[in-house]
Amino acid sequence: MFIISLTYKVSLEDVERFIPEHNLFLDKYYSLGNFITSGRKEPRTGGAILANAASKQEIEEIIKEDPFYSHQIADYDIIEFIPSKYNEHFKIFIQNS
Template structure:
C-alpha cells in the first residue's frame, strides 16, 4: 500500500487547467481497484492518493500517467506502508 503526496509546483490557476485530465486518471485507477481514496490537501497545496500497488515501481508507473506529472504541475512523494492494524471495513483492501 502507498501514500502518494502531491505538492503543486505552479499556480492554482494553472492546476485548474489540468483537473479534468487528472480526474480521468484518478477514475481509471479507481475502476481498476488500485486507488482507495484521494483528495486535496487543506490548505490547497496539493493532494493525497492512497493506492494499492504491488511495488514502488508499479506506483511510480501509475503516477507517470497523471497529467499533473506529465505537465510538471506537481511533485510526488511516495511512501510505502504495510497496514498491520485497520478498521474491519478496510479489510477488503488488505486481503488478496
C-alpha cells in the same frame, strides 16, 4: 499500500486547467482497483492518494500517466507502508494487497 503525496509547484490557476484530465486519470485507477481514496490537501497545496499496488515501481509507472506529472504541475512523494492495524470495514483493501 502506498500514500502518494502531491505538492503543487505551479499556481492554482494552472492546476485548475488540468483538473478534468487528472480526474480521468484517477477514474482509470479507481476502476482498476489501485486507488482507494484521494483528495486535496488543506490548505490547498496539493493532494493525496491512498493506493494499492504490487510495488513502488508500479506506483511510479502509474504516476507517469497523471497529467499533473507530464505537465510538471506537481511533485510526488511516495510512502510505502504495510498495514498492521485497520478498521474492520477497511479489511477488503488489506486482503487485496
